[in-house]
Amino acid sequence: MINPNTARAMTESIGRCARAVAGPSTAIVAVSPSMGPESIESHYDEALAVPGVLAEVAAGERAGTDGYVIACFGDPGLDAARELAAGPVVGIAQAAMHAATLVGRGFSVVTTLSRTAGRAWDLAHRYGFAAACRGVHACDIPVLELDRPDGDAREVVTRLCAEALDADGSDAVVLGCAGMAPFCAEISARLGVPVVDGVTAATKLVESLICLGLRTSARGEYAPPPPKRYSGLLGDFTIP
Numbered sequence: 001m002i003n004p005n006t007a008r009a010m011t012e013s014i015g016r017c018a019r020a021v022a023g024p025s026t027a028i029v030a031v032s033p034s035m036g037p038e039s040i041e042s043h044y045d046e047a048l049a050v051p052g053v054l055a056e057v058a059a060g061e062r063a064g065t066d067g068y069v070i071a072c073f074g075d076p077g078l079d080a081a082r083e084l085a086a087g088p089v090v091g092i093a094q095a096a097m098h099a100a101t102l103v104g105r106g107f108s109v110v111t112t113l114s115r116t117a118g119r120a121w122d123l124a125h126r127y128g129f130a131a132a133c134r135g136v137h138a139c140d141i142p143v144l145e146l147d148r149p150d151g152d153a154r155e156v157v158t159r160l161c162a163e164a165l166d167a168d169g170s171d172a173v174v175l176g177c178a179g180m181a182p183f184c185a186e187i188s189a190r191l192g193v194p195v196v197d198g199v200t201a202a203t204k205l206v207e208s209l210i211c212l213g214l215r216t217s218a219r220g221e222y223a224p225p226p227p228k229r230y231s232g233l234l235g236d237f238t239i240p
């Protein structure tokens with residue numbers, strides 16, 4: 001489980017959520033880069049998070065990791081990570097959107113800042129869910145304030161999920177941030193519709209792919225990157 005931001009509390013929360021659904025033979029290791037943004041709320045943050053994500057994948061390959069979840073709703077570095085990894089790499093946005101389309105005709109995404117809505121739409125189109133994604137709604141709560149004990153994030157997100165279902169005519173909700181994972185079961189129970197959290201969806205998807213013997217294809221686009229020199233700080237990365 002790679003948390004692409006450097007917020008330790010989120011990494012621990014992601015690990016807890018993944019372990020809650022992981023099978024008995026699955027060892028969950030939750031990690032986050034030592035460098036990068038404390039939260040990812042813009043294209044700039046996302047770009048600066050990718051080197052750290054790739055460093056964690058490279059370390060995982062050296063350790064023999066079977067598969068990876070990129071636990072940020074922008075799926076930062078997903079394609080590049082697949083070039084490094086032998087096993088499957090699944091982003092929480094892609095996993096959540098897939099799961100939502102298996103239990104509903106149309107889903108609404110409820111995410112954090114309004115400025116990240118475009119990225120969610122981009123991913124829906126990239127993953128082939130342009131028709132199934134009926135709307136993207138932002139609660140405008142900063143990522144690192146989602147778990148504030150004195151905050152009202154859980155209520156705000158729940159209310160926005162209900163409004164999104166009505167506004168979009170959708171029948172499922174995708175939570176658009178790893179920080180919302182702990183809200184998932186309660187919101188689903190209160191609204192009576194499938195609410196999908198990408199952290200747990202991606203965890204089970206990676207498990208399933210591994211169980212099916214499906215590894216990232218080394219043929220074509222996801223083949224290991226051609227060897228070359230990387231100067232400056234990036235030169236410290238060793239591609240496995």
Ligand SMILES: NC(=O)NC1=NC(=O)NC1=O
Nearest residue numbers: 039040072073112177178
């Ligand atoms: N839409 C989002 O805010 N996504 C995220 N930012 C993070 O730092 N983690 C996420 O999942």
